[in-house]
Amino acid sequence: MACKRGALIVLEGVDKAGKTTQCKKLVQALQQSGRPAEMMRFPDRTTTIGQLISAYLEKKSDLEDHTVHLLFSANRWELVPQMRKKLEQGITLVVDRYAFSGVAFTSAKQGFCLDWCMKPDVGLPKPDLVIFLQLSPAEATLRGQFGEERYGTSVFQRAVQQRFEQLMKEPSVNWQVIRLSEH
């Protein structure tokens, strides 16, 4: 008997929204209800490409902006065969960031448009659901300092949030926005 395909569920949001925690909880809840589920995250820093990205994020290396954008996309593509296999086996994948982060973060930099940023990810497995954890800038500040990594400034995070808002206008994506409360 053919088993039912797993669902591809993506969690997106600015830093400090709690994506990783919620991904873990969702995987647990799915497993407890008897549905096979696994978590993935992008960037996946364990691959060769992921290690280049990780060094860049940790500011141990510098990469040209277009180059790093393409590496983030390549990091997704290299995992596509594995993702498709799991989905076909009936495993639901809960993914911490996906192409939407790729587009939102790069297009928040000077000189990038959404259209160029979206091109390398065209053809990736389409999520069944994209949950966006919405956090106001005030609440993000309350949650303490952004990390030490690249992109960890409130000015940049605000620009990223605006790009996400533009992406959420895309009706072909099943966005579900969850507004996090202010305390």
Ligand code: 2DT
């Ligand atoms: P975390 O590992 O803490 O989630 O931070 N990013 C992510 C991009 O710029 N492009 C991408 O395609 C992806 C997936 C967001 C990862 C940092 O990398 C940024 C924050």
